[in-house]
Amino acid sequence: MRIALIRNHDVCANTRQHPLLQSRAGTLPHLGLAYIHGALAEAGFDVLTIDAQVEQLADEDLRVRLEAFRPDLVGVTTTTPGFPGAKQACDIAHALGAKVILGGPHTEAIVAENLLHDSIDYVGVGEGVTTMVELCRRMASGTPVEGTPGLVGRGFASPAAVMLPLQELGWPQRDSPPIGSFRSLVAKHPFTTMISSRGCPFQCSFCFKQAVDKKSYFREAEDIVDEMEHLVRRWGVREIMFYDDVFTMKRKRVYQICEEIGRRGLRVRWEAPTRVDIVDPEMLRVMARAGCVRLRYGIESGSERILSHMGKLTDLPRIRNTVRATRRAGIQTFGYFIVGYLDETEEEFEDTVQLAIESGLDYASFYAATPLPGTRLFREAAARGLVSPDYWRDYVAGRVTERVPYLVPDAELRARTAYRRFYLRPRRMGVVLKSMSGRGMFMKVSSGLLSLGRSQSNVERDM
DSSP: OEEEEEEOOOOOSOOSSOHHHHTTSEEOOOHHHHHHHHHHHHTTOEEEEEEHHHHTOOHHHHHHHHHHHOOSEEEEEOOSTTHHHHHHHHHHHHHTTOEEEEESTHHHHOOGGGGGSTTOOEEEOBOHHHHHHHHHHHHHHTOOOTTOTTEEETTEEOOOBOOOOGGGTOOOOOTTTTGGGOEESSSOSSEEEEOOEEOOOOOOTTOOOOGGGGSOEEOOHHHHHHHHHHHHHHHOOOEEEEOOSOTTSSHHHHHHHHHHHHHHTOOOEEEEEEOTTSOOHHHHHHHHHTTEEEEEEEEEOSOHHHHHHHTOOOOHHHHHHHHHHHHHTTOEEEEEEEESOTTOOHHHHHHHHHHHHHTTOSEEEEEEOOOOTTSHHHHHHHHTTSSOTTHHHHHHHTSOOSOOOOSSTTHHHHHHHHHHHHHOSHHHHHHHHHHSSSHHHHHHHHHHHHHHHHHHHHHHHHO
8 A cells, every 4th residue: 555645735724933034934844744655664664755845846746746656545734834844745645646634733623624625535533653553454354444543534533542652663764855955044065853752831811722732741861862873873963953842841851961072972962942931050051061052932022011921921121131041051042032922012013123142142033913713812813803703714715815803903014124123133143144054045045034125125215
């Protein structure tokens, strides 16, 4: 039995990142598909992963690849904002006669509307590895697929597949696409991504909580470093980007990982996401000695009022102190910000930009606040009449195509302004761009930043 796994282009109007930078930001490995690929291959199936984003495949290119492989089943992953692009892949696969299953975080927020489209036969909810392996076994043996854990189809639905501890999933496959295919703004090449834990106990208002987030799962330090060492020796990886929700949730485990790296004499750069309130100077120094070169912090706002409304459970002094301590430890800092949040005033927006600049961050991303499905932010926006309560279901059903409304009218302009002011300072732009990986990436991001500056100037002239 042949199975194709697809990540298609995010053909959507609902990206939170500004399109000028999104198209230039590089593409990271899709760990969800990589884990499923590995599990299916281990179970004896013939599997092909097609990453249309990485390979820059047009629809016709994707059709040709699928036609040559002749899959019996095609699995397509998506987020809700990226659904239109995923549906294009489903349409292509269905036209070739394959059964199609749609998965990813999107399907835990919205289920039924996906099945309004003839090209989508099934929806997977919960642990994708469990659902895909069992579905393929049933299809291969001719057993009815109804009752497959996490599988929803026309006229039947099974409960979400229970999330598995990461130790039980094995390692993701790295052959298709090969590691050298991916691009990042800041990572040294070749690089790849890893995950050492699942789940997040925090309740930020803008974040969709999947079933995986209801319980945290942590890999053992030895298993994590085994995979890191394998990536270095087998693939020549120079940098690893961890994509946990919160890498430093367990202090003892962080120390164990760092100690194991040191014990083996493993030399590899790595970065991770965390929160400003669960690191400290000693931990930062230990991480730096073990090869940590960059930490990504969800800072979000320079307004205490908005931070409280978001449920961030932190404050501005802690943010400033943590960024300062991180840089003193020799670790670069990357801050994420949301602008145009509910009732954000011009003064609060200005406070956010100033915090990004004055805190000494090395990198920053600014997203226009987007009320995603299943979030408290969406419920609040709908209750206040800022967005239709049925917007996302209508979007998936194809009844609406316009972008979900911004929470303040000029949210996109604020995001562009923030990027321009943070990066287009002469000293900052030179330092950041010179640190980016490769001349090609330097040129792409340079053009994106300069385009933001030009678009800002055009807006100001038109006002």
